[in-house]
Amino acid sequence: MNSIATAAELEELIGLPLDRTRRKVRSTLSDFDRQWLAASPFCVVSTADAQGRVDSSPKGDPAGFIRVLDDSTIAIPERPGNKLAFGFRNILENPNVGILSVVPGRTDTLRINGHARIVSDADFFDDMVVRGHRPRAAVVVSIEEVFTHCGKAFLRSGLWEPGTWGAEDLPSIALLSRTYVQPETPLADIEAYYGPNYAERIYQE
Secondary structure (H helix, E strand, C coil): CCCCCCHHHHHHHHCCCCHHHHHCCECCCCHHHHHHHHHCCEEEEEEECCCCCEEEEEEECCCCCCEEEECCEEEEEECCCCCCCHHHHHHHHCCEEEEEEECCCCCCEEEEEEEEEEECCCHHHHHHCECCECCCEEEEEEEEEEEEECCHHHHHHCCCCHHHCCHHHCCCHHHHHHHHCCCCCCHHHHHHHCCHHHHHHCCCC
């Protein structure tokens, strides 16, 4: 493998961005960005610990769950999960975060980079109630960079085209759980756990 070791080598390989590309990177949210976040039900939050070890965590809720506090601040509610809290632990060591916000059917995305902190309560938590459940924590991000990312990756992958989907060929989450997490549990019991009632429990601790 021929490895790239310097910025000069990288620029020689891929070239430099056009001026108009540089101009798309802003430090505050525009009205269009606010509209996007109001329509987005899903994002990926990337963090790193003090040693630079990276974690990316999906976050999802009804559209608009990423709350805009002001032109340079957003908040993302935390919902019940596996309690490993890799992202939270990373933020405690290293506040730098990157967010990729997605709107189903759109090939472009909104990217936000900034500094994060974890809050355990705030007035805006009342506006984050879903199915009667108020978040126990939220990540508040002070924005440093925000920009729209073009749709080439989504177009190349055919992500929104059902004809490209092959989920039925993959092992089920129940089988994966039995293989890696709880081999002592009968597969039928795990399949029942991940059955139709699973979606009804996703906001419960």
